Amino acid sequence: MSFALALTTLILFLAIGIWIAAILDALFYRRISGQGGVSVLSPFYAAAAHLSRQRLTTEAPDRLNWYLAIAGYLAIATIGLAVVPFGPETAVIGIKTSVVLWGACESLVVVLVFLHGWSPNSPLALIGAYRYVAIGLPIMLLSMFVLIAAALPARSLDLRDIVASQEGLWNVIRQPLGLPLFLLLGLSLTLRGPFDYADSADLAGGTSVEDSGANRAGWQVARLAMLVGFSAIAASTFLGGYLGPVLPGIVWLAIKTLILMAVVIGLSHLLARMPVARMLGLIWKFLLPIAFADLLLAGLVALA
């Protein structure tokens, strides 16, 4: 696959992914609340409704950072998807250290969500921003352990090699602790459900409380784009990415991404969110040791 073809695939993958994610989200919500079905065009209607309204601002906001946060979040999601190999040796960003690049993306998400809450100059948004950093940093540590563990059997920090190393056995079986922990990171990166400490209901929408019109639509699209990017990364790291019989690699990748997307959305609608201090205790005292055990196990297996 040439670079141009890979880039086109990436953009199509992202756009269709966002659309499907929006529908899945509405579908889960309506199933659980006991309502009827969802129109497949409903995301477009919602986007048009947002875009038809004015973009309001607050008094003395940090306007530059406000726009940068929204655009940057979308850009980071795209970069995340770009390191995912669509086939053997084919990724838009094919570098030896693509897992580290994804780690950098994760940490930039914390920065951008913080900026999104900081910029509007509004107390509820600011509280959301501070809270998100408190949760976002330890969750990132957790994902580092998990990703290093996944890189160990491949003996490489290249996502392409990590996928290739799962030819015989997927990482989800080889490292059973990895995927569940990584999914928690996904909930946090996409500001969803039990890890939604930035845009939660107790802050009337948190960091996005002041967004209206195109800004609101942009932030929601960026969140969904991050969901697509994350799911594709998780599918490549744990479910063997493009590997699979008969069908072309890209189709397998799409199927696995779709499954993980549905799992993340389902978890976000089904699990309750605990107060932030309790969650911090859970992460530092319980989840981080488990992540460390995952890394230890992977290391022992690699040595054996």
Place this chain on the structure above:
Amino acid sequence: MTNLAFYTLSALAIWSGWRVFRVDSMIRATFALMVSFICVGGIALLMSADYIGIATVFMMAVEMTVMGLFMVMFMMNPAGLNPMQMVHQHRFSIGAGIAAFIGLTVAVLATNLPNNPLPAGRDTLHDLGVELLGGSMLIFETAGVTLLATMVGAVVLSSRRGRFGDSDAGAVPPGLQPGGQPAGRKVEKSGGHGGHGGDGSHDMNMNMKGAPKSDDAPHKGHGKMPEEES
């Protein structure tokens, strides 16, 4: 192409570094510094140090977030409503700036910079790993363990549960004789403390002398330090 990227990144790094001192918001200054570092990381990438380049981006994003938060820690003074004076100690900083500039310029001009291009296809990542866990292992491990000990120490110091009881209950070391004066150095009441935290040290004086303040009791049940949870 590489030259163009190099000059663009360098210009952006210098420009955002300059912005750090010109903006009137702490957060903007912090993240301008982050952009500057990210550009330097990009330059490292151009020099085929791909791990170090990306790790710079990664580390700086985390570091600047933490630094920004510590600077403005729980500062409920968001964005641009109240612009801040970001530069102070003008005379000293101008002097330090000029001295550093001259020193670094001399260092750059005087050093005989090496010129040995990397052979194509060389696995720098592998080399770096061998270096970290090979010849220089002792240095890196010593530094790592020291840093870890520092972090543990910092957490212990900031913990609510102190050596002599809960910090909010007025922790007092036991006396040398039963019922005697608390042991340890007496904190003197002086006006010599810095601008920050004047009230804090005053509070500490109170706690060192007095018995645990009883009016803290009603709040105890709600104490929200994370380690209390679970």
Place this chain on the structure above:
Amino acid sequence: MTWMAKLALQAPVPVFVAQGDDAPAETTRLCLNSTLTIVETPRAAAILLVAGTIPASLVQHLHRLHDQLPHPRATVFWQAGPSDLLSEAVTVGKDDNLVSVLTDTRNSLLYGSRGTEADLLPDAPPNEWCGVGSHGQGGKGMMGGTPYGRPMAMTAADFRDGLELDAYTADFGPFLPMFPSGLVLTLTLQGDVIQKVAVVHPPFAGEGNAGAALLRLLGLPALAKRLLRGPSDDADFKRLIRLSGVRAAIPPGLGCAPNGSDVRERFERLTTDPGNPSKVHVEGVGLGDLLIGLEWHEAMLVLNSFDNESLRAICANTSSPEPEEKNGDSMDHEGHAGHMS
């Protein structure tokens, strides 16, 4: 009419509900209607729905809220008379079909046949800039001061350990979606921890649905809807509640009332038997005893775990603030919108 507006017509009508006194009982169940979305911030709404009468003391807040809706916007008064400044707003009586009026109003806004409503208040700071620093900063050193006549946050000792953090005082309410309707509190926050609390206006007497409010706060809006719908499919609902881990999510002992019930226990009662919430004994308990020291999420859980009658009693027990502490009043004006008052 553009294709964009045509698409937007298909979307549900985004409504922000401002509940007044004696709001119609159906107000809490409006979100069950699939042609509406009840949004949590006025910035996401096209229509401001005023349900019930807004007392004279809170009308100012309503006007500020109104100006925070993006254009094109409209106001609909439901079973209430419009206020003087909003005389051209739509009014809906008891017997009219509210949902069709809301949809028609939204459609006419999009068609352009109905003009958007202008701002009620001037879009300007309440006072002139009066920074003192050479750099334009508000106060001494790097922070503090009263730019625009509003005192900015200044450090104060945290009551737990004396750590100097910024204390921020402002009024919150009365239309915040996570507050019981009508409640206005003056809160002093350090970060997201509540340091001081004073009641400006108690909640209205009407019954909300505390169980659904708690579920929404816990990040389970779909289950909240299900609870509002009624206990028709009980077993399924109970299973979902159990699976969601709500019991583990609510810290034990949170918001303990004198009779021993905490938020966890009250939540259990509210979701299993929403029809008759049993009374909580609240003699001598003020909001300060319940909220001070809690972080924001926990405080919201505690506030929403009481029935309105108990909460009104608790508010009555809360000592009124000293005047000089209430510097937040001047802070929540139109532009500084976070309070959504």
